[in-house]
Amino acid sequence: MISATCVAPVNIALIKYWGKRHEDLILPVNDSISMTLSTDELCAKTTVTASESFETNRMWLNGEEVPFEGSPRLQRCLKEVHRLAVANGSQKVPPSWKIHIASVNNFPTAAGLASSAAGYACLVYSLSRLYDIPLNEELTTVARQGSGSACRSLYGGFVQWHRGALDDGSDSVAKQIAPSSHWPNMHVLILVVNDERKKTASTKGMQQAVKTSQLIKHRVDKVVPERITQLREAIANHDFQTFAEITMKDSNQFHAIALDTFPPCVYMNDVSHRIVSFIHDYNEIMGGYHAAYTFDAGPNACLYVLEENVPHLLDAIQKVFPSDSFDSDTYLRGLSVPKVDKSHKIDPAQRNKIDSLDIIAKNAFRYIIHTKVGEGPRELSADNSLLINGLPLEKEK
Ligand SMILES: Nc1ncnc2c1ncn2[C@@H]1O[C@H](COP(=O)(O)OP(=O)(O)OP(=O)(O)O)[C@@H](O)[C@H]1O
Numbered sequence: 041m042i043s044a045t046c047v048a049p050v051n052i053a054l055i056k057y058w059g060k061r062h063e064d065l066i067l068p069v070n071d072s073i074s075m076t077l078s079t080d081e082l083c084a085k086t087t088v089t090a091s092e093s094f095e096t097n098r099m100w101l102n103g104e105e106v107p108f109e110g111s112p113r114l115q116r117c118l119k120e121v122h123r124l125a126v127a128n129g130s131q132k133v134p135p136s137w138k139i140h141i142a143s144v145n146n147f148p149t150a151a152g153l154a155s156s157a158a159g160y161a162c163l164v165y166s167l168s169r170l171y172d173i174p175l176n177e178e179l180t181t182v183a184r185q186g187s188g189s190a191c192r193s194l195y196g197g198f199v200q201w202h203r204g205a206l207d208d209g210s211d212s213v214a215k216q217i218a219p220s221s222h223w224p225n226m227h228v229l230i231l232v233v234n235d236e237r238k239k240t241a242s243t244k245g246m247q248q249a250v251k252t253s254q255l256i257k258h259r260v261d262k263v264v265p266e267r268i269t270q271l272r273e274a275i276a277n278h279d280f281q282t283f284a285e286i287t288m289k290d291s292n293q294f295h296a297i298a299l300d301t302f303p304p305c306v307y308m309n310d311v312s313h314r315i316v317s318f319i320h321d322y323n324e325i326m327g328g329y330h331a332a333y334t335f336d337a338g339p340n341a342c343l344y345v346l347e348e349n350v351p352h353l354l355d356a357i358q359k360v361f362p363s364d365s366f367d368s369d370t371y372l373r374g375l376s377v378p379k380v381d382k383s384h385k386i387d388p389a390q391r392n393k394i395d396s397l398d399i400i401a402k403n404a405f406r407y408i409i410h411t412k413v414g415e416g417p418r419e420l421s422a423d424n425s426l427l428i429n430g431l432p433l434e435k436e437k
């Protein structure tokens with residue numbers, strides 16, 4: 041019996057992947073760029089065990105067994121790992137051995153916080169450790185076939201998923217643009233919006249967009265290629281102004297395409313739109329971009345902000361979106377935030393303008409996660425295993 045246990049990060053796209061040119065191979069219609077978030081705050085953790093004595097492949101997600109054979113995406117990932125093991129001459133795991141997988145997310149699953157990206161990246165990375173396959177571009181093509189955005193979570197820092205041109209998808213790979221150490225003060229606040237409404241799953245939503253949206257063609261042919269070049273340059277130059285503008289415009293365009301889909305897909309809600317409007321007001325008061333929003337296929341906002349501006353932004357958020365739980369231990373999660381004091385050199389005129397902003401909504405967020413740019417997946421020691429003798433910890437007892 042052999043095992044590997046790993047953690048993998050969430051990534052949030054700055055230029056969105058939306059639309060496939062091949063459903064099964066998960067080949068996108070456009071390139072995308074994301075930032076990987078630190079695993080200290082958000083991560084998937086997975087143990088994979090292979091044994092001669094296992095009769096079937098099995099998987100447990102957050103403690104509950106999920107049908108392995110009923111999931112074509114899981115099966116495709118395993119099949120691809122087997123193929124790479126042969127190609128790399130790795131004989132660590134005999135091909136006839138079945139595997140057991142246990143995975144947990146330290147944040148809500150399927151709540152629009154990119155659990156599928158962290159989850160499939162973690163699965164594929166753990167399998168690569170088990171089968172002794174190197175982490176390289178080819179491995180990103182395997183994660184891509186679990187969930188498209190997962191290929192970007194195999195690297196830390198800033199990552200580009202190249203759409204590729206080949207029919208077999210072998211050139212549709214993720215590559216790191218810059219490591220997390222390149223822009224270490226790039227922080228993120230995730231505003232988890234109070235909303236239990238069910239969304240249209242990303243897979244379905246983008247399928248409908250490709251079929252029915254007329255705007256998506258213009259985005260793919262014209263807008264994204266220009267933005268990719270500009271954003272790469274902005275990242276290289278630590279140019280937060282261009283970074284922020286492209287990020288916000290691309291989020292808006294993605295949601296415009298979702299609305300241009302027929303029937304339309306509505307992912308943002310009223311609170312999301314109020315956050316957008318607040319960030320524009322805030323940036324105007326500050327005389328430049330101090331924060332940039334982006335929204336995935338759900339109402340939660342992800343705000344990019346430089347570390348030195350976090351306390352002031354959070355202070356302003358609490359002014360306009362006051363929460364009764366602000367001082368509770370569970371409202372502000374993740375990295376600690378120093379209180380705003382005199383060391384935050386804010387022009388008194390700006391201070392006054394922020395202070396005079398009206399309350400927009402009370403108790404609009406369930407909680408806020410403060411995190412930052414982070415590293416790619418990593419292997420943990422055996423004492424972190426989620427499986428004992430091939431069964432999840434609690435089932436074994
Ligand atoms: N740790 C994990 N290991 C393996 N698969 C996972 C893991 N976490 C989530 N998944 C898969 O991802 C699915 C959830 O993906 P879904 O796209 O619905 O939500 P999300 O990724 O949280 O949100 P979004 O894609 O909108 O950001 C789960 O049903 C499961 O199949």
Ligand SMILES: C[C@@](O)(CCOP(=O)(O)OP(=O)(O)O)CC(=O)O
Pocket residue numbers: 052053055056057058066072156157186187188189190242243244336337
């Ligand atoms: C809005 C997005 O988060 C869409 C992510 O879509 P998925 O990667 O979840 O879709 P599938 O490939 O069908 O599994 C934008 C992005 O991450 O680029």
